[in-house]
Amino acid sequence: MKRLLVLGAGTAGTMVANKLRPRLDERDWKITLVDQDETHYYQPGFLFLPFGTYKREELEKPKRRFMPAGVELIMGEIDLVDPEKNEVKLADGTELPYDYLIIATGTHPTPEETPGLGPDDDEWYKSVFDFYTIEGAEALAEKLETWEGGKLVVNIIEMPIKCPVAPLEFTFLADSFFAERGMRDSVEIEYVTPLPGAFTKPVAARYLGDMLVDRKIGLEGDFFLERVDTDNNQLVSYDEREVDYDILVTVPVNMGAEYIGRSGLGDELRHVPVDKHNFLSTKHDNIFAIGDAASLPTSKAGSVAHFAVDIFTENFLDYIDDKPMREKFDGHANCFIESGRGKGMLIDFNYDTEPLPGKYPLPGVGPFSLLQETEANHWGKLMFKWVYWNVLLEGRAMPIPALMSMAGKIREEVK
Amino acid sequence: MPTTTIAGAEVQVDEEGFMTAYDEWNEEIAKALAGNIGIELTDDHWQVIKFLREDYQEQGETPMLRRVSNVGGVPTKQLFQLFPKKPAKKMSYIAGVPKPQGCV
Known part of the structure; x- marks a missing residue:
């Protein structure tokens, strides 16, 4: 045996x-x-x-x-x-x-890796939150419910993190949430990241960067967080830049x-x-x-x-069976990106091909649109919860190939 | 793959100017690359560059800042002083190894 x-x-x-x-x-x-x-x-x-x-x-x-x-x-x-x-x-x-x-x-998420973060600090889950744990996400829900405005900072400390688009989604959803509550004008939002821009890959970074600008969300790039000064509500980088916050939503080191x-x-x-x-x-x-x-x-x-x-x-x-392993994984990833106001995007990429615009999974048809904000993408994201619980975990077949396909994708030059 | 002349030697580079052939690198080239981005190499810089080259050869990939700090023994804070603003990119550029792959 x-x-x-x-x-x-x-x-x-x-x-x-x-x-x-x-x-x-x-x-x-x-x-x-x-x-x-x-x-x-x-x-x-x-x-x-x-x-x-x-x-x-x-x-x-x-x-x-x-x-x-x-x-x-x-x-x-x-x-x-x-x-x-x-x-x-x-x-x-x-x-x-x-x-x-x-x-x-x-x-x-391992907040203890960063000075100022984690349960040992008095401000943890009072003004400083993560949303990758159920406890953090719930504490943040309670905070936002009664918050009257100020400066919200969304921060990534170090790559890689799981679901690398989630901090951007959080930022878009926050913008949408405050707009719906009629208080967007009293909230300043800033996205603080160690990456040079909104995302890692050039074409997607340009689309997503434009979306931050459209939503009047500030971007502080190349920011490597050294510590959080919770007495003075400041993020401090290794090169001694400081960013103020009223609420900090951080993605701890993974x-x-x-x-x-x-x-x-x-x-x-x-x-x-x-x-x-x-x-x-x-x-x-x-x-x-x-x-x-x-x-x-x-x-x-x-x-x-x-x-x-x-x-x-x-x-x-x-x-x-002592046979050679014939299949080769290509790094295929497929991620819905919530963009707020009832819309979403979709990206599909692998080790060699960055996220590109187009239609998915059927070329020219969709129903999902790559790198474009549509309502269908948003519904796809919401529907996926059902798929996860009922199809995916138990290993039932999904009508999507494991390896990435270029069909339906449009190559474009990076400006 | 494009080539360019650095410190009198013709070397292969990618579209961002990173060297793509590990063995074409030498210390004179490193000094010239550093000069391109406004850095004058001191002993502290050389410690980092030598670690990057050795570690790349052993591991087959460029170490991230955390590894340069933990294994290479140069604190992250100092890396930002030696290679301002974008240490990961700048030090791999000078050391003639690929940009670190951590950003995915």
Whole structure:
């Protein structure tokens, strides 16, 4: 009997278990998932909590609901991976031997990495918030409900972060939220980022940058935050620039799980270095990392995890048969971007091709429009919550190919 | 791929002027590249540049600021003093390695 051990029962881990269980004979293969939290959160929904669009109940379900029959789920905190002994140790002393290990414990906001942030500071969740946790998003909702205006700063500390478009979406939705409340004139919004512009890739950065200008949102680029001075309500950069705020919504440094660092499996941010085409660890030939836990040169996002798992499943079946892994992941990502006022955008890209305008998934038809604000895109984003809970996690087929296609995309020159 | 002449040597560069052939780099070229962006190289600069080149050769990718600080031993604050405003971009430009890939 062989054991496939999957660490993390989030988006990637759950999809992998669902995809592989029917393909691996139960007489030969035991599949075990380890997680420390019973609740599965629909993380894309956190973005909407601060504006009262969603309530917590819509965004949480028990992880066990998505476990296929024949998969063992162990609740426990992971202490260490010992790659020499092919064994995972849990904090309660349990030892779990494995033949193959899949690391899928994601990446997490780590405010403690930045002076002035985190629960130890008195201003945390009073004037300083994150929205990538359910607690942070709910605290922010309460704050915005009664806020009378002032300066809102949205800040990214360091790349990479999961869902790299979410801070922009938050900014657009905030603009829309204050406009609807008739108080946009009493709110100043500034977007403070370590990137030179609104986004990483040139064509999308131009579109998104124009959208900030249209909405009278300030942009402070190349800003590497050193510390937050919560006594004086200021962000201070390494090159000693200062930005004032009344409310700070920050995206803390994203780091992989602590056991990855302790086990010597991660880079500086505890993300696991892997082959970008097949997710095999660069150090150990029976360890893979998928989803946000992996260090890949593409966005950390649920869509990437989804496409990656499709490729991974086929490759893994070859790999355990001692055959070469034939499929090559291309870094495909597909992200809706809420732009406020009932509209949204969509971007579709991979390792080699940046987000471009066009139609998706049917060339010339859509129904979704790439890099353009439409109501259809907004409805696509809202509908996706249903798709996530009912189709995606349980590994059912989606009518979208795993690899990116150029069909329907329009190349344009960067001015 | 375009080529250009730096410090008397013909080298391959990308559209932003970053060198694309690791082995074409030498210290004279580094001084000239630094001069292009208004930096005069001191010992502290050289420590960073040498770390970038060694680490790139070992790891196959350009280290991010956090790694230069944690592993290379040069605090982030100092990197901003040595290579003002855009240290990640400027130091990789001078060291003849690709821009770091962290921005995705």
